[in-house]
Amino acid sequence: MNYISTRGGVAPQQFSDILLGGLMADGGLSIPESYPQLTQADLESMAPLNYRDLAFAVISRFVDDIPADDLKALIEKTYTSEVYCNGRSKNQASHITPLIKLDNNLYIQELSNGPTLAFKDMAMQLLGNLFEYVLDKKGEQINILGATSGDTGSAAEYAMRGKRGVNVFMLSPFGKMSPFQRAQMFSLQDENIFNLSVHGFFDACQDIVKDVNKDAEFKAKYKIGAVNSINWGRIVAQVVYYFKGYFAMILASGKKVGDKVDFCVPSGNFGNICAGHIARQMGLPIGQLIVATNENDVLDEFFKTGGYHPRGLDRTYETTSPSMDITKASNLERFVFDLIGRDAERLAAMWKSVETGSGFELTADEFATMRDRYGFKSEASNHADRIAHIREVFEKYGVQVDPHTADGFKAAKAHRNPAVPMVIMETALPAKFEDTMQEALKQAPFRPKGLAGLEALPQRFDAIEADAALIKQYLVERIK
Ligand SMILES: *Cc1c(COP(=O)(O)O)cnc(C)c1O
Secondary structure: OOEEEOOOOOOOEOHHHHHOOOOOOOOOOEEEOOOOOOOHHHHHHHOOOOHHHHHHHHHHHHOOOOOHHHHHHHHHHHOOOOOOOOOOOHHHHHHOOOEEEEEOOEEEEEOOOOOOOEOHHHHHHHHHHHHHHHHHHHOOOEEEEEEOOOHHHHHHHHHHOOOOOEEEEEEEEOOOOOHHHHHHHHOOOOOOEEEEEEEOOHHHHHHHHHHHHHOHHHHHHOOEEOOOOOOHHHHHHHHHHHHHHHHHHHHHHOOOEOEOEEEEEEOOOOHHHHHHHHHHHHOOOEEEEEEEEOOOOHHHHHHHHOEEOOOOHHHOOOOOOHHHOOOOOOOHHHHHHHHOOOOHHHHHHHHHHHHHOOOEEOOHHHHHHHHHOOOEEEEEOOHHHHHHHHHHHHHHHOOOOOHHHHHHHHHHHHHOOOOOOEEEEEOEOHHHHHHHHHHHHOOOOOOOHHHOOHHHOOOOOEEEEOOHHHHHHHHHHHOO
16 A cells, blocks of 8 residues: 655655654645455445454555554554443443444444543554554654644543653643643653643644744754644544444444445544545445534535635634634545545645635535535534533433534534434543533533542643743753
């Protein structure tokens, strides 16, 4: 399996080469030269597999520079009921991403039962093990530098804690995270995890990361890397749970392998749902892929009009589904590459206009193809919708869903065909968003047993000024 760049300017590379990198050298994103194709017989043989075996069946088709036995061992070590133990029902833990029924043909897929209670653990935990393995083989080290307002940073830290060859330096805005998020990150005592609490807003943290990365010499000398949402390893790991959700849904709804299932995905950077698109390209019978957004509705606008016009920070709103507060969806580039027939030259021109101008418009044909052949639909929500849908799901079905999943529920309802099974992806557990859950349900959300008393654990972090030079100095002193 060779990987190319969406912008066409890079020679084909192997999985292990792109795993540790971010953007390709030409500014594009890595993508397989072609997608592995599955037959009806392949799908039928995959249907009964447990999560680990399914993960191997899917991921091994994208990787040919890691021996099969090694890849299998890394996957086996990642997807265990001990790691994915934070769900509603203990005896479902072995399914890793179990379904919960809301209504006939309407289910939620639990993706958030890992250590940090968000779907990002699904991919990040595997990435931690893959990084350690690949760095060991290459005899290299990586120092991950990131900025977080909550979810991504904690998922990265829990995935990389204690891994050989990896240090994590995570910047977060001082006093701006919820007490739960702060406790989650700062209670880690591992020597390779460094939490820097920066005096400033999230944007300041992000600017510092950009500044450090602009210093090419520093970046190379200190082996600075990232694990952001464009990382191909994350995308490929996410493809797996669409297969798992599909087969579980076929079983639950009494359908046959080959029948269509719709998926609805709370979206921000378009990483999660991009994995759904890839699963469909491999031959998984997905009907609609429904993009749910919040008040930051740049993707809703794109899927409803064919115009992609990313917005500046002045038009990025802070909402109560904060992990979707994104107005530039990096992974969209991968889907549009496929949509326009993999024309790298045109793609490069379109993204140039995203970076320097006002964005682009699809042709009428492309717009129709996107909706009809690729099945993309969308819906946006606001705070009042979110509160109303958290309540509705609880009152009708007795299930607590978090604010992001509630946005998904609204979008699923808007596009649902009652004859076709629909799976809503649960991207976080409600325990992470106590204030909004309180507002909606007048009660605290359920909290997984292992996380009782989290806020009382000793915390370890360094407070620091929002100054790139100081932060570089901090790194230099700690990188051996
Ligand atoms: C990251 C995140 C999202 C958005 O996922 P993308 O892959 O960026 O589209 C949605 N919900 C939650 C809870 C998240 O943490």
